[in-house]
Amino acid sequence: MSTGQQTTALVDLRSDTVTQPTAAMRAAMLAAPLGDDVFGGDPSVNALQSQIAGLLGFEAALFMPTGTQSNLCAILAHCGRGDEYIVGQQQHCYRWEGGGAAVLGSVQPQPIEHAPDGSLPLARIEAEIKPDDAHFARTRLLALENTLGGKLLPFDYVQAATQLAADKGLLRHLDGARLFNAATAQAEALGTDVYDEARRIAQCFDSVSVCFSKGLGAPVGSALCGSREFILRAHRVRKMAGGGMRQAGVLAAAASHALEHHVRRLRDDHALARQLAQGLAGIPALRVEPPQSNIVFVDLQGQAADQGAALLAHLQSQGILATGLYRLRFVTHLDADADGVARAVAAIRGFFAR
Known part of the structure; x- marks a missing residue:
């Protein structure tokens, strides 16, 4: 029986290894x-x-x-x-x-x-x-x-x-x-x-x-x-x-x-990475490395430098996964889309607007 609630899809930007076979x-x-x-x-x-x-x-x-x-x-x-x-x-x-x-x-x-x-x-x-x-x-x-x-x-x-x-x-x-x-x-x-x-x-x-x-x-x-x-x-x-x-x-x-079938579409992943980087541009707490392919690295700076774990936890609470092993990293891939990237941008901006 339906509860009337709609499940929001997970946006997994940890790596391009997380894709499922089409x-x-x-x-x-x-x-x-x-x-x-x-x-x-x-x-x-x-x-x-x-x-x-x-x-x-x-x-x-x-x-x-x-x-x-x-x-x-x-x-x-x-x-x-x-x-x-x-x-x-x-x-x-x-x-x-x-x-x-x-x-x-x-x-x-x-x-x-x-x-x-x-x-x-x-x-x-x-x-x-x-x-x-x-x-x-x-x-x-x-x-x-x-x-x-x-x-x-x-x-x-x-x-x-x-x-x-x-x-x-x-x-x-x-x-x-x-x-x-x-x-x-x-x-x-x-x-x-x-x-x-x-x-x-x-x-x-x-x-x-x-x-x-x-x-x-x-x-x-x-x-x-x-x-x-x-x-x-x-x-x-x-x-x-x-x-x-x-x-x-x-x-x-x-x-x-x-x-x-999946080589020529890699340009779509690169475009999504640019979309993500552009969406994060201008946030004072972030230094965003312009992506050359499908990976976006983000460094926290200033008073936000020690907030990486809190940001990742916030993103996870919003259904968005990323990694922060040595720098914050977001990777676009076959199972990521423009809506998912927009959700990630909105969640990150929301974290720093609090």
């Missing part, structure tokens, strides 16, 4: 032909691997349960025990993935600070490359992330950094968890095609990890792309890490659907 994606998953991927016999997994490798211009790809495992397999396939990789302080494969390369592979990270635009200064990269001397770990790999904290690494920088690495004999890995967000931002700026830009970015690297469960809206999964020889090495690491799945095609089908 009806069309669920249908693709249900219809997916299946096999045993550990035996290499799942046709949907094989199709996805060929699809993403071809799209980004690589010889081969490997479907992974998670982006964390994809980055781990990449680093361990490129580096051996006693090697090191150069990485940024805020990159996922250094800060946010449990130290896996060091713990599981005895591969040492050499983290360096980011420039304000998210890049790693070229002079710092070059300075951290170790000489061939028994006192030092062997520098083998440069790892970049694009987007990083929602910021697009400028393409000229990506070219220069990866060329520097190649000139110094280093391999190059891209954590492209949100590669298609980066490509969308780049395509919007240049008036080009998002798929072309994704391939252009990817081809600067020896390996690329792409996540399907963030902006692309699939429930699970990432892919690691590279040469056939590299993917064979990564496959062995994936097995050791417990990443071999059986009838994984039901998940691969969701990722294939996302690649075909």
